[in-house]
Amino acid sequence: MRKMAQKMIAIAVAMVIVLGMASVTQMDTLAASYSFEGEAHVQTYGDRAGVYRNNTLILGTTGQAKRLERIKIRFNNQTGYDGSIEYRVHRQTYGWTNWVKNNQFAGTKGEAKRLEGIQIRLTGEIAEHYSIRYRVHIQTYGWSQGWQYDGALAGTEGEAKRLESLEVQLVPKSETMGLVYRVHRQTYGWETSYKTMGQVSGTTGEGKRLEGIEIALTGNEYSGSIEYSTHVQSYGWMNEVSNGMMSGTSGQAKRLEAIRIRLKGEIANHYNICYRVHAQTYGWLSWAWNGDPAGTSGLGKRLEAIQIVLVKKDDGVLTDLNGIKSKAAFPYITPHDCKWKTVVDEPAHETPIYEEQDVYENHSTWPDGTICDELGDSGAKQRWCAQHCVRCFPDCPDPDPQGRCAFTILWGSYYAGTKKVQIGTKRTEAITHQECGYCGLRKQ
Template sequence: MASLSILPVLGAEAVYPSSILPRGGVGVPGAFVVESAPTADTVSFSYGYSATVGLEPTEWTTVPAAENVVIPFVPTSTGVQYLWVVEVDGTGLMGVAATRSMNVAEPGTALKAPPVVSVMEPEDALPNDGMIPLKLTLTEDLRKRNGWPVPRGAVTLFDGTTELARVSFDIRVKDVLVPQSQIGTGYRDLRVEYVQYPGAGTITETARICAASCTFSGGSAKVVSLWWGGNRSHPSYNSSYRVEYSGFSPTPLSYTYQWLRDGAAIRGATSVEYLSSWVDVGRQVSVRVTAHGARMNPRSVTSTPFTVRERDAMHVDYGLSSVGSSWESSACYCDTKDGDTAGTTDSGRVVEALIAFPASSSYITRVAPATDADNDTTSVLWFEMEGFVQGRGWEGLKEKSHTYYVGSVGENRRLEAFRVKPAGPHASFYDVWYRAYVPKYGWLGWAKNGEGAGTTGFGYRIEAVQMRVLPKGTRPSASGTGNAPFYNKATQNQVTVQAYLRPTGWKSLVHGGSTAGLTDTSQRLNAVRVDVDGVRYSGGVQVSAKVEGDGWRPYVSDTKVAGTYDGTDRTSAYRMRLTGEMAQQYDIYYRVHVAGTGWLGWARNGAGAGTESYTYRNTAVQVVLVKKGERPLMSGYGRAAYKR
């Protein structure tokens, strides 16, 4: 005798599919069908019900063997129960019993049976082919005793009296194509007729589809905070949001999102979540949710706007480790903040490592770049850093005792330069500024967003560091020294400058970035010789001097004297410009030191540097090469290059 297959009868007053799902109730009838064809020697089926697993029924009912025998079930008690069915041959010998469990619901707990056949409209891959794709899904109530769905029966779709499709379920989900010409436009209520097995009654249901140009109804959207502190859950206090939405009818296939600031679209903010930036403070934020469906007209709803309150700005915490100091595993090296000085100037100490990371009470930040393993979608900012280590060159971020740093630890190596770049979803909203104190120069200028700070090639040490994180487009005041933020020996050695001071004469040659002349003297700078000798590129430099009695003299080329050294006329200003390939690759910056004033601002590429009047006394000059495309040098105290 073969193993029997028993399934619940769909369309009965109650469908009892399994021991997990409570359905029906006491006195609510259901039925089961023995869908297996009886074997040749089977003359009848015997069945009975038991309330205990593994315990045979005390009463049996016998019915003649046939194909698709229906066994009635009228519960007399609640809870899990078991149906037993056996085949019986002509001698009265019983086969192996097949069992089926069901769960009779307590009053008020019965679950509603799902539609026998669900009709869904998937995304239309060929929207202009004149056919409407439909996905027909058979209920999971048809399942074996082990829980696996059993596809059975056939379904026919009608629009009115017009038959649209007929399909048999050999798999649980079937795809069909319906000609749009047969059903027109708008919403259509299709009649769904399903027959579970030959001889079974027809189960009729209705499914609404959109033939074309249908409209959603309803829908709402609300912005909620992803995280918050204390009782400040309202998004106006916070910075990380998510939109919740519901109520669209029919159920959309997909949604799109557009976050708004004062009603205008925020560029790139098209996710279900939004990380608010400082730009939003004092502005109204909302989100527009648009529902989409096959052949549906999109419908948009907008959340109630709220005004973003003042919040904690982005900060930077940083610290240093010096050569000769012991590494403290329990220390965070983060006790300096927002432009304060880490380290001690003119102390003789040598910085070996820099530790820095952004911080804010309004945002989640990271110490180091996120990795795939972090799966972090809420951090808005972190730093990407590099350090120039004595004897090794540029190296990336390192970790020791859960502290990330650039440089080295315990190797007696100088950190000679560093670069810091903001990264993360909000990197475009912030600039990170930083500068180094190098005894040779004093405080260097401010570098930002990945630019070099310090020196390379000279072997100079860093003694102190300052850092700031500022809103995009905001910049700190220029270093009082007006120095460049970064000096590379190979670049600056392409320039030599010699100053003539009256009355003592020509001084020693210096390279780019160094001072030609004296800043504390009663003498007058009256002439210069400037030479540019490119390592990789041809070309040179031309210099013009403004001399008393002559005004601006013609440009002279490399090593020629610009100014006067054999007369009493005074020189008050200079202009310099590169030539050849050097002019295509570099900008030349230069500035003049004036007695009683100090260093004037930087001029470049032919602009005047110095003073209009000859009564001022120039005492020194500096010349620096800067690669084309790099940020212009910031002048100390915002001074002009040419004093009138």
């Protein structure tokens, strides 16, 4: 009986362990479980259910030039963290809607109004562990804007560009931070592709002003936002905008003259935001950091191009980037009296001068004219006699039948060709120019 009881206890313990493991496995599955559903009102087709494939909600169409007019997104949250989503859209004519909750419509129906932009964000505890990321297919630009995260603008404002498709994902907070940006240029309008991490946005050497700019963070390693403001011709400093919104103007022919960019939130503890501009007259200015102005003030000079990059706090100071050197010593130039200094473009140097000259060499020769410099060898005469004398060896008292004798040694100078010979030097003086040590302006 006692053995039977022990056996029953062992079985019971084993069942508890198995059930416990099953429970843990079930909880792990639950903690990683979520899905999306959605619906979009599409031009011509009307309401169409979204497709959920490979953990991605897909709404709308591509390659058919059909506008999205309204959308609804349902987030089925079974991650184990409390929270949900909310979103808002930018509509033709009307602008931004209010934020709507999970599984509510945003947009219009029956008015033929295109969606132009969207923002989506998580709410509650889940926002501490996950990010909502999304991208849109934009008229003209396609998917080039890339993924946006946690409330950043996907799409455009003020360009009358329709959204045609939307993709939405939930991702863990682990993706390395980055950024994208683009500018509105005189004559050319908005760039059709977004630049990233130090690439040049805008033009140089064409005299084209920047008129507007959009900047957005990518990745979700840290929470926070990017905020920026531009100094616009006639208007001065504009209010700050953030996360992909436009700063500047479009369609007003107003030049940007300066810009300030800063990070806000957790990301600011880990990264610096660095930027420099190409300004009319001055070229590339020095790097500005973390909200400092870059450009000019009171000089009426247009910005023509910009580079922006995220730099980890412990990565040091930027100097050259992508082969571009800053001309000015400072990132922000105000009216000043130039302090001229001499800059050496090419140092003074001397160049050798050569000419071709004939070369002659001195040699001993045998009676037959062949070189006999080997006379330093004591057996050389004997070898020559052995080859040429017909009557005696090693010492022939009489010449051979051809009148040659090893004892008749000649000495002479013989032509050996030409070679380059240095006959002097040519001095080239240094090439210099005068430039301002403050702004880098070159004196004419």
